[in-house]
Amino acid sequence: MNIKRKLTIRFVLQLATAGAFALLIAAVTLFWILGRLNDTLISQDFASVGLAQLVESSELDKEGIRFDPHLLEQVKKNGGWLQSLDENGQVEQSYNAPKDVPKKYAPGEFLSYWTGAKPFPYQIYLWIQEKDGRTFTLLYGVSNDMGTLLEQVSSQGSLTSNGILMLPNEVTTRLKHLNGYVQLLDAYGSELAAFNRPASAPNTYTLQELALRTMYNERYGFHLSSVYVNESELTWVVSLPNAFGKPISDSWYLSAEARTIFIGIFVMFSTILLSFLLLSLWQAHRFGVPLLHILTWLDDLGNAVYQEPVDHRGIHRSRMRSGKWKRRYRIFADVMYSIDKLSGTLQRDQALRQQTDNMREEWIAGITHDLKTPLVSIKGYAHLLAEPQYEWTAEEIRKFSGTMLEKSAHMDMLINDLAMSYRLKSGVRPPESEEIELNNWLQKALNQAATNPFYKKEAIVYNPSPIDITVNLYTPWLERVINNLIANALLHNPPDTILTVSLMPDKGGIGHTIQFADNGTGMDVNTANRLFERYYRGTNTSSTSNGTGLGMAVSKGLIEAMGGQIIVDTALGKGTVIRLIWGEDDLTIKS
Template identity: 30%
Template sequence: LYALYVEYNKQSVPPKSDIPLIKKALKEKDASLQILNEKGDILASIRMSKEKTRYDPLEIISRKIEQDKYDSTATVFHDPKKKISWVFYTPNNYHSITDESIIRKAWMISIIVAVSVLIATIAFSIWNAFRYGGPLLLFTSWLGRMGSGNYSEVLTEKERKRVFRKNGKVRLQYRLYSEVITAFYEMAEQLSLAEKERKQLETTREEWMTGISHDLRTPLSTIQGYGHMLESGHYNWNEEELKEIGQTLRDKSEYMVELVEDFSLAFKLKNNVVVLETKKVDVHQLLQHIVLKFVNDRTIENVHFSYVPAHLQPFIQADPRWFERMLDNLIFNAIKHNPKNTTITISTAIKSDRVLITIQDDGIGMDEETQKNLFDRYYRGTNTTEKTEGAGLGMSIAKAICELHKGHIKVRSTLHEGTAIILHLPLSADQQPD
């Protein structure tokens, strides 16, 4: 700057021809120039606006001493002969931290940062609300539908499009809840299945009550009818007719007693209050006795029985009375639900530590629904052409007695080909292999 002052300080004010050269030199140094006379009047301003016409001498001195208060630094060269001063202004790089402009800038930066943080926070909150709130609202609508018993529609078509992509994958918004969504579907399926089972149970109970009413009403009507006939005195009964009436009344009474005993037994088995008096039993001997009982029963016609024993003689721990009741129910069920000339084969086999007793017939067989519910209490099947005498408890009682003997029971059947009921019972301890 001093070289510039020396080169162009030839006159009080540089000539117009020198102004462009001075401007160029000042621009290279990012500086500006004002020329003042001794009174402080501004004679020329180069690269600087002419907002002021004069300066107070003290102001110039102040700018030199307290440079950190101003945006620019003042460098003064004084020519005493010409009584003029050249004041060069360059950018001030030494602002005080208390400078008003710096404080203003700091405030502006702080405000900008605060606003930016606020906007980012609001945006993050909206994003989280969209991410977490949306699925929660969806779950609320699910629970509402499930609360009203609508288990079949977990998601509406509109909700399904919101949750799943076209390829079946869960959208990003709901991916965090994918396990919950899967659990909802499984729970809905279980509740739907439970609801179907409940309705089926109610239907079965209603059918059972209707059957029980019919089963009891039939013998009661007969007993009541004969009672009125005997009471009226309008008939002269001979001894043979009275015996026949007595036989009928006794048969109907025994049938009703058997129904009541079945109800009582089913209740006891369900509540585990039946106590077995077990002993070592010869399976062959017991089954021969049971089969012969059916063979010699003259009330059973057009049914063929056969017994096929295992080569070895199996022994089990059993209560003979309850064991016979179980086999009676299974064989009688095969008789009752099959046409005439059905062959029923009872066979035994030893497999590992168990004896397998099979009651097989070549009758009409069962459909899958009947097989599934065969051992349920009160289930009578769906074949309306067959007889429906009995309470529908025989097979469930047989299963419960088998389980009391620590065994299990299975059914294998094909429509129009026949049915096999297989009992798996543990052999006596001294007969089991080491």
């Protein structure tokens, strides 16, 4: 799997995971908001919401009805009580019920309490629902202090002639206990008298303010209820403190429901933002560190440092002690392998370039020596011939001239080899080839080469092919290759070395091979591997006056330009075998 696909899959999975996590946070937040809203509704209106949930969450077992403990606890928090009635009005179960609540209700009695026809110290709510084949009758009651007090002050309270408010003792005691207050307002909403009114309470009410304080008691901290007496055109107002305490300022007031939603949304977005921030930091660490390492490595390559960067302990940052990639580097393994491979290649190329430069310097020094040596001889003999005080005999002049011609020919051969090596490097092709019968042509070429006075007699042995081989080759090039190979075998080996040249058709008659095998000292691996390099000389340039140091490089280039290949098989102490090989496209075989 390539790095593009790896990164695509990795980022898609991470984004999908982040999205799923965000959805999970949103779902949890929504669940929490709904739960809190439900708790708020239950606390504010248990009679409508809580009783229905109480029935839905109830379970019927052998011991009777079991209600949700959380809802029962909410009944207690609201200061209410709960009773479960059978069809006869008998109380089956009760929770937090005070002693003054009946244990059994007659049908008419219950309706009188419920409708308010008969005084009852509690405000009661009735819930009837069928579930699992059974009819549930729940009676929920809460203290009716507000209604009781309002009824008592409106029926028993009075205003004296000197403006003093007269209330029953039980009312005043109850108001002090509850920290409530009573106000008597005239027809215009102005206060005529009050009992236990705090300084923060207004003494004049407009129609709007009285309505707002009645409907939105959470804003003011007091629950307000009032009754208007038609006969006297007076208004009695009773206010009791809310359960949650202090009033909320209008400037930043939010209802309980709005606060719940606001808190939930704020926490949700904060959590998602924090999660994405942590994910970004994790992503930066997981992907940024490897990328920074790769950039550092590439920068080192640009500065010719071909090693992977290491930490202060000398350990590669991308690998564990076992040599395996660290987790965050694995996704970039292909890139790391490529850079590592590039580092190795550049390191080898640097070493090879340095080695090549050294060889070039050595080769140029050798070529310079080879050119200067015959040039010195030519120059010396020329000076001798030019001296007027000497009269040279004709024989001496011929001797000097022969030496000068020989040195000139050597220089010409060296220059020609140099020119040919560069021509071959530029891709020169051979001139028009000619058709020859290779057995006879090779015999003549070997006989001509054997006349060289530097070669020992009978040092060259020829094994012709058993069949005629007709080829199309450029013979001057082939002759030059043969002369180079013979000189390399006989001039750089002991004097008694024998060179065996064999012409062999390939099996199946589809090609041929010219093999040069000597029984000399052979070559080591390094010399054999670099035998055909232009800037490499296996021997000193001064080891013989007949060599140029370019013969083997030129030979390889000529053979390959003629469509063949040259192979060397050698080892120290075992001689050398060089094969010139052509395929079927280069020849025609005749039996």
